[in-house]
Amino acid sequence: MLLNKQEVDWRIGELGGWKIEEGKLKKIFKFKDFISAIEFVNAVAGLAEKENHHPDILITYNKVRITLWTHDVGGLSEKDFNLASKIEKGLIDL
Amino acid sequence: MLLNKQEVDWRIGELGGWKIEEGKLKKIFKFKDFISAIEFVNAVAGLAEKENHHPDILITYNKVRITLWTHDVGGLSEKDFNLASKIEKGLIDL
Numbered sequence: 277m278l279l280n281k282q283e284v285d286w287r288i289g290e291l292g293g294w295k296i297e298e299g300k301l302k303k304i305f306k307f308k309d310f311i312s313a314i315e316f317v318n319a320v321a322g323l324a325e326k327e328n329h330h331p332d333i334l335i336t337y338n339k340v341r342i343t344l345w346t347h348d349v350g351g352l353s354e355k356d357f358n359l360a361s362k363i364e365k366g367l368i369d370l
Numbered sequence: 371m372l373l374n375k376q377e378v379d380w381r382i383g384e385l386g387g388w389k390i391e392e393g394k395l396k397k398i399f400k401f402k403d404f405i406s407a408i409e410f411v412n413a414v415a416g417l418a419e420k421e422n423h424h425p426d427i428l429i430t431y432n433k434v435r436i437t438l439w440t441h442d443v444g445g446l447s448e449k450d451f452n453l454a455s456k457i458e459k460g461l462i463d464l
Contacts, residue, residue: 310415310418310419310424311415311419314411314412314415317408317411317429318408318412321404321405321408324404325404325405330404330431332428332429332430333427333428333429334426334427334428334429335411335426335427335428335429336426337424
């Protein structure tokens with residue numbers, strides 16, 4: 277289900293460093309090198325498969341941009357914020 | 371060293387499905403699913419580390435866009451076409 281603006285604002289406030297751009301939930305993660313960035317991508321890929329929700333992932337050397345939105349509802353849903361939250365928690369284990 | 375237009379044209383002709391966009395060498399690879407796309411990204415990452423030349427990599431579910439150029443020369447060099455060629459050869463082993 278599509279979240280309304282108030283719900284999106286509330287959920288964005290719970291995350292750190294994520295922002296909305298062109299209606300999509302985005303964050304750029306920075307690592308010490310390319311290999312560390314790739315490790316992160318693999319961790320995100322594992323979460324994405326588990327949740328059956330797949331973000332766009334852009335790797336630029338040691339930076340990884342994650343872009344989330346829900347195609348089915350044409351905007352942001354719980355799924356996006358749940359996966360963003362899991363990605364943040366997953367970072368602790370890297 | 372920066373390649374001239376003639377050299378770029380010649381090398382592009384040797385590859386399959388790569389094109390120049392905004393001065394960069396690009397190709398979109400399509401796979402059967404997200405996990406296959408991630409396997410390809412890991413193979414490309416291994417080649418990139420070995421060659422010490424790192425493309426931008428965009429993953430969109432089962433599609434992977436590879437973007438190559440050489441920052442040091444501000445354009446396309448041998449390094450870009452060598453890595454593109456290795457990526458193509460690597461595909462055979464996936």
